[in-house]
Amino acid sequence: MAGRRTNLALLALTLIAAATGVLAFGVGGPWVRWTIVAHGAAALGIVALVPWKTGIASRGIRRHRYRSAPSILLAAALTVVTITGLGHATGVLVWLGPVSAMQLHVGSAIAIVVLLGWHVIARPTRPRRTDLTRRNLLRAGVVAGGAAAAYGTLEVATHVLRLPGAARRATGSYVRCSLDPAVMPVTQWLNDQVQVTDPAGWRLSIEDASGRRSVAYEELDADRDRIRAVLDCTGGWWADQEWEGVLLARLLSGLETASSIEVTSLTGYARRLPSGDAGRLLLATRVGDAPLSAGHGFPARLVAAGRRGFWWVKWVDRIALSEVPWWWQAPFPTA
Ligand SMILES: Nc1nc2c(c(=O)[nH]1)N[C@H]1C(S)=C(S)[C@@H](COP(=O)(O)O)O[C@H]1N2
Numbered sequence: 122m123a124g125r126r127t128n129l130a131l132l133a134l135t136l137i138a139a140a141t142g143v144l145a146f147g148v149g150g151p152w153v154r155w156t157i158v159a160h161g162a163a164a165l166g167i168v169a170l171v172p173w174k175t176g177i178a179s180r181g182i183r184r185h186r187y188r189s190a191p192s193i194l195l196a197a198a199l200t201v202v203t204i205t206g207l208g209h210a211t212g213v214l215v216w217l218g219p220v221s222a223m224q225l226h227v228g229s230a231i232a233i234v235v236l237l238g239w240h241v242i243a244r245p246t247r248p249r250r251t252d253l254t255r256r257n258l259l260r261a262g263v264v265a266g267g268a269a270a271a272y273g274t275l276e277v278a279t280h281v282l283r284l285p286g287a288a289r290r291a292t293g294s295y296v297r298c299s300l301d302p303a304v305m306p307v308t309q310w311l312n313d314q315v316q317v318t319d320p321a322g323w324r325l326s327i328e329d330a331s332g333r334r335s336v337a338y339e340e341l342d343a344d345r346d347r348i349r350a351v352l353d354c355t356g357g358w359w360a361d362q363e364w365e366g367v368l369l370a371r372l373l374s375g376l377e378t379a380s381s382i383e384v385t386s387l388t389g390y391a392r393r394l395p396s397g398d399a400g401r402l403l404l405a406t407r408v409g410d411a412p413l414s415a416g417h418g419f420p421a422r423l424v425a426a427g428r429r430g431f432w433w434v435k436w437v438d439r440i441a442l443s444e445v446p447w448w449w450q451a452p453f454p455t456a
């Protein structure tokens with residue numbers, strides 16, 4: 122295959138892998154499975170083109186003495202992203218001590234996006250109008266079909282060999298200590314710190330149609346709703362627990378006229394959710410028949426069934442109705 126075509130195919134596949142990787146964290150419901158299938162197929166397509174790309178790179182090194190640090194870093198990050206991706210998908214490599222393979226996967230993927238941006242600018246391969254021939258479209262189809270077949274083969278092999286990957290959730294996560302909150306991992310999105318709060322001095326600030334008021338811990342914890350919900354962290358694990366607390370539909374007035382609910386942590390970490398979800402959103406004070414631990418969000422944390430873990434704001438101290446639509450926020454928390 123010509124070098125140009127390989128480079129363009131690799132760029133397209135990498136963009137697909139990056140986009141579906143981001144979507145897999147953002148999309149809920151049954152669609153998440155398809156984002157993951159597309160992600161895995163694009164990734165295997167990239168791996169399949171490695172022999173051709175190695176040829177291109179070694180010709181470049183021989184002819185132009187290209188051998189820059191970013192290119193070497195890019196190759197290293199691609200190796201890490203591939204090993205951790207395959208390791209997580211098959212279940213052969215899920216945890217590396219305190220970090221999950223998925224965390225390393227995301228870290229190296231972010232590095233790849235930056236380094237690849239540099240690479241494409243430093244060594245551009247410009248698409249030409251003549252690239253759009255029937256023969257090239259056919260070639261693209263063969264790459265896409267081959268990638269999909271490779272993904273299917275890997276999935277079948279994972280099941281036949283009874284690898285742990287066969288028992289993943291649609292999001293790709295592995296079960297971890299369901300119905301046993303004592304051993305559920307404590308994780309933060311980025312660098313938030315576990316808050317140790319004295320319930321005596323703690324107040325929840327509520328802003329809704331009836332104005333602003335503050336609620337004490339005993340009051341919040343007095344009359345509880347109960348739901349069972351799966352916390353599914355983008356770090357690659359999930360746990361099913363029994364949560365108790367107050368449904369936001371019962372806590373807030375004027376939901377019909379509001380657009381979103383802003384849920385904010387003591388630490389400043391915050392998420393905005395659709396007001397129409399209030400009947401399913403629980404401000405939990407308890408899990409598994411015991412008060413939350415500090416790590417899991419004591420005195421109160423959001424339980425947002427059906428949404429990935431980063432929506433489940435811990436150490437909540439403010440809930441406010443808002444006119445701003447829920448989607449008017451960074452797609453992922455930035456703190
Ligand atoms: N305030 C705050 N809440 C947060 C986070 C955070 O960093 N800060 N991380 C979220 C993420 S990414 C996950 S997966 C869950 C983890 O909840 P757990 O520690 O109870 O397992 O909390 C969420 N709530």
Ligand SMILES: [Mo]
Pocket residue numbers: 308309310353354355356430431
């Ligand atoms: Mo998470």
